[in-house]
Amino acid sequence: MALAKLEANEVGRAVSLLIDLRRQKADGIEVEVATHVAPDADAILATALSAIALGGARIVWQSSDEDVGPRHPNRMGVDVRAGPRSIKGRASSAAEVVACAMQRLGWQFDATAMEVVEEVTAIDSAKGGRRAAFNLGQQVLHLRAAGWNDRETVGYVAGKLRSHLTSPRMVVE
């Protein structure tokens, strides 16, 4: 992932938030990942990645116009207005910001996982060129139309993605 093109402060904030929430989770506090209602591919993927990085999290839906601040110390926001506890990924995608943060924390993404992040970033930044008929954005829309709820979709994507990520303690030097 092209770290250089991302806003470094958003990646840094995502790293801090993931570390903070992991610590809280270890202390028995329920942690939350907030994203916007009617989630698109970026919101779904960023939420799924955050939930994986946290070892599970409650998903909260909110307006994309709202940030996440100190009133919710056990929560991080993805693909919503940037704030003290939320990231937007406006220069790329929220998913790419979270993915870069996870990599900084030692997570490894295989080629498939990288491809998904790149696809979503291309959709989100409208630089996709020819888009696949069944890219993640289209699949999310089709599944919703077919009756899937968005929480189910996040869980499904996270479940499929998990085997393409290696967590820091699983990395063999």
Place this chain on the structure above:
Amino acid sequence: MSEAIASINPETDGHIEGAAWLLATGRVKTVVITHGIRPGCIRIVEENGEQHELRLNSKLPMLLNLGLRTDCLTERVALGMSNEAGERINWDTTIRELRNPAGTLALLLPATTDARINYVADLLRGRIQDAEERIAAYRATSNIPIDEFQHAHLPPSIRRHQRRFLYARGALVATFADGEAMGVHLSKRAQKLGLDCRDFNGLPEHWWAEKWTVIYGSSKAPRPYDEAGITADELQAIVRDNLARLLPQNQEAEEE
């Protein structure tokens, strides 16, 4: 919804997307994947017990085989074989991607045959709904007047994302008030002319403004409609005033 049952041999190329298509279209209620039928055909047992077989052309992808047998416009649009006007088009990537899944589709496809059929059927149900909406939007927008400023207003029943049908008919700028969002959107052609929504006067300041759009509310950021500050009629009048002010100089700039 038909109660029919289809049987397909797992050695038939494309049996998964074929089964999914039969389920998604409601042609059958159940699909049995079985070696009890020879490869290359689909057996359908109707509710009344009548049986018939579809012989598949082995040179064609399964979904093209099935798509060519239907006159249903929604189904043909869903498969990327026709446009919303019913004209045949060079089939797009829909059929090819389902035949050879790659990228995110390959990642998200379940491992087992049954789960895979159900997942693809859900994708195709969504695709059929999308096709229905696009066809309805095409028909609903085909008689909408485009004014002297090449502006047109989408009816409230049509989601704003379907403005492309207005642009295809020559509109430069679209306004919308679809019950979820209210705003103005510039076509790519309008942007190339140098129009910039941020130059528009008279729109409420609490609306979100970008170069290509000024918008109040969205599916991602719902807002109370009655707090938009203006009505749909006022929006159209404001946009027309702005186009009267901005368009001539932009068109001259383009000619230069």
